[in-house]
Amino acid sequence: MSFIVLYLQKKTVTQKKDKRRLFQFPWQYKEGFVISFILIILGLGFDFITKKPIHFPAFPTNLSLVITYTLLLIAIYKFEKNNKIVKWISGIPAAITATVLFTIVSAILGIVPQVEPGVILKDDILYDLGFKHLTTSWLIAFTYLFFVTSLGFATVKALIPFKKKKFGIFLSHLGLYIIFIAGIAGSSDAKRTYFYLENDAEPTNIVTDFYSPQKYETPFKLQLNKFDIIEYNPKIVLVNFSDNELITPNSSKHFIIKDSLSENFLDWTIKVEKFIKYSYPTDTSYSKFEETKSKGAIPAALVAIYDKQGNLINQEWITSGNFIFPRKNIAVNEKYYFAMLSPEPKEFSSDITAFLPDGTTENFILKVNKPKKLMGWDLYQTGYDERRGKWSSYSIIEAGYDPWLPAVFTGIFILIAGTFYLFWLGSRAIKEDDNNDNN
Amino acid sequence: MNWVQFPYIAYTAIILLVLSFSVFFLPISKKSKKILANIFALSNVAIFAYFIISLWINLDRPPLRTLGETRLWYAVFLPILGLITFNRWKYFWFLAYSNLMAILFIIINLTHPETYNKTLMPALQSPWFVPHVVVYLLSYAILRVSWLVAINGLLKSYSNKKGIVKVLSILLSPIYFLINLFSENDEKDNIKKILKMADNIVFIGFAFLTLGILFGALWAKEAWGSYWTWDPKETWALLTFLVYLIYIHLRSQHKNKTSLHLWVLTISFAFLLAAWFGVNYMPSAKNSVHTYSQEE
Numbered sequence A: 001m002s003f004i005v006l007y008l009q010k011k012t013v014t015q016k017k018d019k020r021r022l023f024q025f026p027w028q029y030k031e032g033f034v035i036s037f038i039l040i041i042l043g044l045g046f047d048f049i050t051k052k053p054i055h056f057p058a059f060p061t062n063l064s065l066v067i068t069y070t071l072l073l074i075a076i077y078k079f080e081k082n083n084k085i086v087k088w089i090s091g092i093p094a095a096i097t098a099t100v101l102f103t104i105v106s107a108i109l110g111i112v113p114q115v116e117p118g119v120i121l122k123d124d125i126l127y128d129l130g131f132k133h134l135t136t137s138w139l140i141a142f143t144y145l146f147f148v149t150s151l152g153f154a155t156v157k158a159l160i161p162f163k164k165k166k167f168g169i170f171l172s173h174l175g176l177y178i179i180f181i182a183g184i185a186g187s188s189d190a191k192r193t194y195f196y197l198e199n200d201a202e203p204t205n206i207v208t209d210f211y212s213p214q215k216y217e218t219p220f221k222l223q224l225n226k227f228d229i230i231e232y233n234p235k236i237v238l239v240n241f242s243d244n245e246l247i248t249p250n251s252s253k254h255f256i257i258k259d260s261l262s263e264n265f266l267d268w269t270i271k272v273e274k275f276i277k278y279s280y281p282t283d284t285s286y287s288k289f290e291e292t293k294s295k296g297a298i299p300a301a302l303v304a305i306y307d308k309q310g311n312l313i314n315q316e317w318i319t320s321g322n323f324i325f326p327r328k329n330i331a332v333n334e335k336y337y338f339a340m341l342s343p344e345p346k347e348f349s350s351d352i353t354a355f356l357p358d359g360t361t362e363n364f365i366l367k368v369n370k371p372k373k374l375m376g377w378d379l380y381q382t383g384y385d386e387r388r389g390k391w392s393s394y395s396i397i398e399a400g401y402d403p404w405l406p407a408v409f410t411g412i413f414i415l416i417a418g419t420f421y422l423f424w425l426g427s428r429a430i431k432e433d434d435n436n437d438n439n
Numbered sequence B: 001m002n003w004v005q006f007p008y009i010a011y012t013a014i015i016l017l018v019l020s021f022s023v024f025f026l027p028i029s030k031k032s033k034k035i036l037a038n039i040f041a042l043s044n045v046a047i048f049a050y051f052i053i054s055l056w057i058n059l060d061r062p063p064l065r066t067l068g069e070t071r072l073w074y075a076v077f078l079p080i081l082g083l084i085t086f087n088r089w090k091y092f093w094f095l096a097y098s099n100l101m102a103i104l105f106i107i108i109n110l111t112h113p114e115t116y117n118k119t120l121m122p123a124l125q126s127p128w129f130v131p132h133v134v135v136y137l138l139s140y141a142i143l144r145v146s147w148l149v150a151i152n153g154l155l156k157s158y159s160n161k162k163g164i165v166k167v168l169s170i171l172l173s174p175i176y177f178l179i180n181l182f183s184e185n186d187e188k189d190n191i192k193k194i195l196k197m198a199d200n201i202v203f204i205g206f207a208f209l210t211l212g213i214l215f216g217a218l219w220a221k222e223a224w225g226s227y228w229t230w231d232p233k234e235t236w237a238l239l240t241f242l243v244y245l246i247y248i249h250l251r252s253q254h255k256n257k258t259s260l261h262l263w264v265l266t267i268s269f270a271f272l273l274a275a276w277f278g279v280n281y282m283p284s285a286k287n288s289v290h291t292y293s294q295e296e
């Protein structure tokens, strides 16, 4: 980045014989970088003095701030278009320096590990300067302010006076502006919480905040009827006794059990003679398994191992085991054994009944990627007891509340429309050649 | 269909893709060239799409988990993109580039027979998953072309110098060769024309990059309940977005500072590479939701 600064400065000095002093009009890149620098110092200073995260004001202050700010931008541009500072802030040098600043600050965010929201570190210089909680720091607040102001003016400028060719640019700028404004302002109204629902427990409307032990009450109550996991059939792998290295099958990388399927590993063929996805062993030596739908059931397979000549080497039941039953492998020789891996989940879901304040109830099934909207809240299936897997006795349901979401999504779709308009225009989206290098 | 039948599809596709850009050399009218190029490339798209769909049905999940599966999508979308760009801007070399890239991916799949894995973790089973990944892959492929064009431009603008530039131009000769072989008239030597070419490509790549980020946001909202979490991968995608934004805005003024623009475009690609490969090595990547990408 500093490369650009140097280059532009050198050029302005050498080519234009620019003897203009700093902050003498018309402003250019130099002023932009100096302003960015001042903002960085201010941001770091505020963070260092306060030593704690900041948040945008919540509803209704955020809404009135956003509306006032936007109207102000429009009014200033409309009536003070020729003011030298307005000219600068709605121009390319301000846009580029603001973007460079935002890039630098985001780069910090992309490199320094961030603390979980709500965590406060003491006597940690990186934390005190805001680097470890960047999204709630003064530094990013000032950066946003510069960036969004430049973007806001650019949006208005692309609309006034209206030109058809500029419409794509207007849409991109408007979309991004809405996303930023709504995202920042909405962050303080959004709630991210979760329900902890136990099997057969009473309906509850208590949710816990995602980042703190704080509790809220939702207007509705939830009850878990049943948590379930649909699992893939388990994989079978060949393992080296000495270092537990996994040996892949000869024809592919994985061997997933299907009924009566065989696969070659090194010099051996393993054949699944019988497979029961959910079963109980009938005795402790695992000599037999029976199908069951009961709690804690495990997958089991009767497998036979043959050598190259087709001679049977070994035949036994194997299982991945679980939190109740130990696993069982089958040995090939003193060096190798076959093992069944625990089945991987394909889909997990909770069958839930919601009790609404008007006395009605609603039944639905929550799955990953299939959220459910309920009275302005979004419910997501997120967790369960991973040790017990399919037989988990509880389900964790994330409950989110974000009234600004429609605004953000509107911005997203406007931005998509805008960038595709630019895609189609290509280089013609940018002004034709001119020698007017200086605005 | 499954991977057993892949070689038949692959060889047919390679032939079609080569035919598609080779028509440039036929002694026929421009219009006929264009029609033939379209027919060949579209046939490739059709058979590959057919293969992917039947594989999808066969696997019971979108074939986008393993590297080999992702390469299949390249083989469909690169030629489509080559076609769109070709029809829009008449760059035969871009069609040649996209088709050659697609062929490269097909050949890798032929020489590294695909692993066969049916499982896919629940969070990845989203309707947004396929578009998110494919769009990202495409933006990456396209922005790389803009980088190559920039390098090509830099070499041209420094071509009177010797030493390191000479070495570089030999290293980068394939794209240099491609652009020069497939370009008409003055397009290849005029730096301003080269930058215009770069702009056309950057706007396409940038549109896809934007789309990739936004699809990712929509998906995150659906799967994790939050559309933007400053996950390192997200942050680096945003950084890439921002540096290309700087390029676009720089281009809208100072038209004469061509070598600055070429340099900025060249450097922007470093951010893309960091976003693509580097994220996993950043200290911030510890808790990334994107760690599943390291699995395979």
Ligand code: HEM
Pocket (backbone or CB within 6 Å): A089, A090, A091, A092, A094, A095, A096, A098, A099, A147, A148, A150, A151, A153, A154, A157, A158, A169, A172, A173, A176, A415, A419, A422, A429, A430, A431, B210, B245, B248, B249, B252
């Ligand atoms: C998706 C994001 C964006 C896209 C695709 C985009 C695209 C463009 C394009 C193509 C132009 C050239 C207009 C022309 O030459 O007539 C332009 C102008 C401009 N953009 Fe952006 N831009 C984006 C985001 C931003 C941001 C974030 C800012 C500010 C921080 C910004 C500030 C400006 C300004 C100030 C102009 C000059 C307007 C003028 O002088 O007429 N843009 N933008």
